[in-house]
Structure formats: C-alpha cells, structure tokens
Amino acid sequence: MSEKWQWLRHGLHTLVELFFPKKCVSCNRRLVNEDHVCTHCMLQLPRTFFHLNPENQLVQRFWSESNMEQATGYFYYSKEAPFRYILYELKYYGNQSLAHYMGTCIVSHIGKEHAFWKGIDCIVPIPLSKERLKKRGYNQCEAIAQGISQESGIPMNTNILLRVVDNPTQTRLKKLARWENSKDIFMANPTYDFQGKHLLLLDDVVTTGSTLISCIRAIHRKYPNCHISVMALSVVPQL
Ligand SMILES: [Zn+2]
Numbered sequence: 001m002s003e004k005w006q007w008l009r010h011g012l013h014t015l016v017e018l019f020f021p022k023k024c025v026s027c028n029r030r031l032v033n034e035d036h037v038c039t040h041c042m043l044q045l046p047r048t049f050f051h052l053n054p055e056n057q058l059v060q061r062f063w064s065e066s067n068m069e070q071a072t073g074y075f076y077y078s079k080e081a082p083f084r085y086i087l088y089e090l091k092y093y094g095n096q097s098l099a100h101y102m103g104t105c106i107v108s109h110i111g112k113e114h115a116f117w118k119g120i121d122c123i124v125p126i127p128l129s130k131e132r133l134k135k136r137g138y139n140q141c142e143a144i145a146q147g148i149s150q151e152s153g154i155p156m157n158t159n160i161l162l163r164v165v166d167n168p169t170q171t172r173l174k175k176l177a178r179w180e181n182s183k184d185i186f187m188a189n190p191t192y193d194f195q196g197k198h199l200l201l202l203d204d205v206v207t208t209g210s211t212l213i214s215c216i217r218a219i220h221r222k223y224p225n226c227h228i229s230v231m232a233l234s235v236v237p238q239l
Pocket of ligand 1: 026029
C-alpha cells in the first residue's frame with residue numbers, strides 16, 4: 001500500500017474513532033488502545049484461578065463422570081456485576097469478535113506453557129441448536145474456542161459432538177438441570193474415532209454443569225477410553 005493510501009486509511013480510521021468511539025462492553029467507558037474491555041474492568045474481573053486447584057468447585061460438578069481429567073473457568077458469573085454484559089454481548093448482540101478475544105484472554109491468563117494444556121488433542125465447543133444458531137447468527141462457544149485455538153495452537157473440532165435435539169423447550173431445559181433425559185440431547189459423531197484422545201469441552205457459562213454432563217456422557221458412550229477436560233468462560237459460583 002502506498003504512503004498516500006496509508007495516510008488516507010489512517011485519517012478515515014481517526015474520523016470513525018471520533019464519531020463512533022469504542023466503548024468498554026462492561027462499564028461503557030471509552031477505550032484507549034484497548035480491545036473490547038477496558039484495563040480497569042480487566043483488572044477487576046473476578047478470576048477463578050481454578051487451573052491452580054485440581055479439586056476446584058467446577059471439577060467437583062463432574063466427579064460423577066469417568067475419565068474426567070480437569071476443569072477450569074475464567075471468571076465468576078454474577079447477575080449483579082457489570083461483567084455480565086460481556087456474556088450478554090456474546091449471547092444477545094452477536095459480538096463474535098469479543099468472543100474470540102475472550103478466548104485469547106483465557107490462554108493468556110492460564111499461560112501457554114501451563115500443565116493444563118498438556119496432552120489435549122482438540123477443543124470441542126458445545127454445539128448450539130439449529131434454531132438458536134439461526135437466531136444468533138453464530139455459536140459463541142465456537143468463537144471462544146477459535147480464540148483459544150489460535151493462542152494455544154490446539155486445534156478445534158466442531159464435528160465430534162452433535163446436537164440431536166434441536167429445540168429443547170425451557171421446561172425441558174429445567175428437566176435437564178435435574179439430570180433427566182440428558183442423554184438424548186447430544187451424540188458423538190459415529191464417523192470419527194477418538195478412542196484414547198483427550199478432548200477439551202468448551203462452554204460459555206456453566207451453572208449446574210448439566211449440559212456439559214450430557215456432552216461428556218454422549219462422548220463416553222461412543223468412546224469409553226476418551227479423556228475429557230472442561231473449560232468455561234464464566235462459572236456461576238456454587239453456593
Ligand atoms: Zn470497563
């Protein structure tokens with residue numbers, strides 16, 4: 001690109017910034033050389049540090065499952081805290097770029113060389129129902145997983161886990177939370193062979209963990225020797 005075009009591009013960028021300044025998705029402050037979330041909010045983010053505790057409260061939600069390796073989440077979810085807007089942006093405003101960015105933040109936070117990543121063969125985002133995918137325009141778990149994959153170098157695979165029930169009603173989801181009928185929602189793709197592999201399941205927000213348990217059980221039904229770890233962007237603290 002010639003110097004003239006570079007100056008023109010820089011000028012246009014400055015004008016756009018002047019009239020449409022980027023704001024922090026959490027506190028709405030104007031961003032200065034920051035991406036999506038301001039430095040102040042990033043410092044205030046209530047990180048779980050679960051990766052430093054192999055018996056953390058998230059992994060305890062999956063102790064009933066065999067071949068479960070480890071589990072971590074980036075930050076605690078709270079309905080009252082401004083950080084909830086990060087998740088609202090992903091779920092309701094289609095902010096794919098933010099989802100990808102948060103994925104890269106998880107890797108930076110844990111550290112690329114941390115033992116958590118050792119032995120993981122691929123990252124598997126939780127699939128969305130077709131209806132939600134159509135409504136939202138993208139799968140936020142997949143976008144977060146892309147960010148993690150880019151930073152960690154671990155490949156992402158969206159074909160291992162399939163959603164076989166497209167449109168569970170709210171009532172049905174409540175039933176799921178009570179651990180009922182969960183085996184029918186997901187299935188492992190029969191055309192793959194992941195025996196003995198180590199998969200990292202990626203979810204955006206974990207509450208009871210019932211959705212993830214449905215996934216873990218679906219994978220273990222097909223690949224009993226498959227090792228599974230869990231990662232979440234946000235975790236609802238257990239009371
Ligand atoms: Zn902020």
